[in-house]
Amino acid sequence: MNTPDSKRLGLPNLGLGVGLRSKHFVHLMQNDPVVDWFEIISENYMNNFGYARHVLAHVAGLRPIVMHGVSMSIGSTDSLNLDYLRQLKELADEVKPVWISDHLCWTGVAHLNTHDLLPLPLTLESLHHVAERVNRVQDILQRPLILENPSTYMEFEASSLHEWEFMTELVAKTGCGLLLDVNNVFVSGHNHNFDPEFYIRNIPHKAVVQIHIAGPTDCDQYYLDTHDQPVPTPVWHLYRLAQELTGGVSTLLEWDANIPEYPDLVAEVNKAREVLLGNFPDVPVYRTRLADQVSNPVDHQMQTTHE
Amino acid sequence: MSELANIQKWLTSIIVKPGSINDKIIMADQHYGLRHTEVIKPAPNFSSGEKIGIYARGYVLRLMECMSAEYPALQHLLGKELFETFVKAYLVHSPPSSPDLYNLGANFAAFLKASQPKNADSNMFDLPVEVTLLERAIAEVSRCKGLEGTSQETETDDTVLYLFNTSTIRSSPCLMLLKLQFPLAGFVRSVQRGEEATTPLTGESFTAISRKDYIIHMHDMETWQWQFLKALQDTNDYMSAINSTADVCGMANSTVMADLMLWIPVALKFGYIYRDDNQVN
Structure with a gap:
């Protein structure tokens, strides 16, 4: 066992940050970033030596960077992708992120990659499997891995642990950190009929390194993690609770589709300051009956630079 | 095979294969010896199959958006409906295997070329293939190691x-x-x-x-x-x-x-x- 005994694994509270997205590249090359730090999607830069990498180098010279991955597939029963991990480490050696995170999920098996964050059966078999892989990844990266709770739309009959119990055991077995996505807790809580506050109260708060906030979509029968709306009031309440319980950790606003102009993005993440003072924005969960909503949108990674 | 590995293969096959969600689930249940109603918890008004369908539908929509981002001129040329028909067929033919999303569209031009009618007497069938080749080249040039x-x-x-x-x-x-x-x-x-x-x-x-x-x-x-x-x-x-x-x-x-x-x-x-x-x- 390798239970972390220091707050946030000794990692700093970076303040309020946003995701580095291609829509804002030109703005960021000409203006002060304003926010305290940036999170990048690691895979977007691992084989990219074009303008995006140039902007990243510029921004990294101004603000701390955190690398957030979507393809480690830590829960997959395929072998660990050592080539992927080598490229991830190479990028980290260059970018020098404050930490590296990914998701408690799997993205595919039999060498297929769905580019989705698929849920695990929360069993002891899964726990031992993931813990063994987290330990190996931490050895390769030579730093603690920070794992995020995903939004989920189904639960397995075989699950014998609640997600908060699984995360707690995983931290105890590996010493990994947690990226607590309070929007994902809100979405999964709605979809699976559990109390999101109970979830947040029952994770190991000293292991929480970072919080994600985002705006989901109410698709009538379920909530979807669309990252395309302002943060709704209930998520802000969970955010405040999480900050109280953790004693204050880095906050990151995720906005990956229908991305607003940069000043509007900054205004949204800055609402966190008012929330901590008890002033909550009055924002309902965005509602639509359209069937073409996409969870975990990734097309923002595909932008090229033209004349 | 472990229970976890079997479940992952079962769900992946449902997500990436073509067809109606019900047909895909039935085939996967038979192939992997599982019953989806015993694998995925249903809700009172939301069946196990409907829950799996969220992931299967999201898979296609998410990758469709990526292909649209890489091939806007091809989509303009073909129109949205025909473009999406080809992309869906391509995803069945070449489901993604790389962690890098940029590899997703790497073989799209070759796929379109192979889908041309045999003995076509007009090179107009080559037009979408060549637009795809050019847009892929632009994507590769935008990301390669340069002199900057x-x-x-x-x-x-x-x-x-x-x-x-x-x-x-x-x-x-x-x-x-x-x-x-x-x-x-x-x-x-x-x-x-x-x-x-x-x-x-x-x-x-x-x-x-x-x-x-x-x-x-x-x-x-x-x-x-x-x-x-x-x-x-x-x-x-x-x-x-x-x-x-x-x-x-x-x-x-x-x-x-x-x-x-x-x-x-x-x-x-x-x-x-x-x-x-x-x-x-």
Whole structure:
């Protein structure tokens, strides 16, 4: 066992940050970033030596960077992708992120990659499997891995642990950190009929390194993690609770589709300051009956630079 | 096989295979010896199958958005419905295996080419294939290792010193050359800019794509210019490239050299070539 005994694994509270997205590249090359730090999607830069990498180098010279991955597939029963991990480490050696995170999920098996964050059966078999892989990844990266709770739309009959119990055991077995996505807790809580506050109260708060906030979509029968709306009031309440319980950790606003102009993005993440003072924005969960909503949108990674 | 591995193969097969969600679930249940109602918890008004369907539907929608982002001109050419039909077929034929989303569309042009009707008597079926080739080339040029930030990055200047030291002229590491049956550079550029884009008529085209200062440049070129760049790319030698160009294009060496004197500044400006000032002569 390798239970972390220091707050946030000794990692700093970076303040309020946003995701580095291609829509804002030109703005960021000409203006002060304003926010305290940036999170990048690691895979977007691992084989990219074009303008995006140039902007990243510029921004990294101004603000701390955190690398957030979507393809480690830590829960997959395929072998660990050592080539992927080598490229991830190479990028980290260059970018020098404050930490590296990914998701408690799997993205595919039999060498297929769905580019989705698929849920695990929360069993002891899964726990031992993931813990063994987290330990190996931490050895390769030579730093603690920070794992995020995903939004989920189904639960397995075989699950014998609640997600908060699984995360707690995983931290105890590996010493990994947690990226607590309070929007994902809100979405999964709605979809699976559990109390999101109970979830947040029952994770190991000293292991929480970072919080994600985002705006989901109410698709009538379920909530979807669309990252395309302002943060709704209930998520802000969970955010405040999480900050109280953790004693204050880095906050990151995720906005990956229908991305607003940069000043509007900054205004949204800055609402966190008012929330901590008890002033909550009055924002309902965005509602639509359209069937073409996409969870975990990734097309923002595909932008090229033209004349 | 462990229970976890079996469940992961079961769910992956449902997500990536074509067909109705109910048919896919039935097939996966049979193949992997599972019953989806015993694997996925249902809700009072939301069945196990409907929950699995969220992931299966999201898979196609998410990757469709990525293909639309990489191939906007192709989508403009085909229209949304036909484009999506081809993409869905492509995802069935080549489900993604790489963690890098940029690898998703790498084989799309070859897939479209293979889908052409046999004995087609018109090269119009090649138009979408070639648009795809060009858009893929743009994506690759935008991400490859270039000269930016290196000592070999050529500053644009007004001197003509390069004319007296041509041995240091090299093709850019970002340069991609396409020989096409349609002049597509203007068409693709218009779509990128949101301008009216007229479907190009057939006509042999020699296209170059490269990057300088992180900006993508592409042009339909004169034959001799394209041949020169191709030869320079192949031989890495200025004089050999001139000889090859003259030979292929039926031009006198002196004519190629004279035309290059006028064109080299343009080729430098757009990053098709650069001066390797670190070259030891």
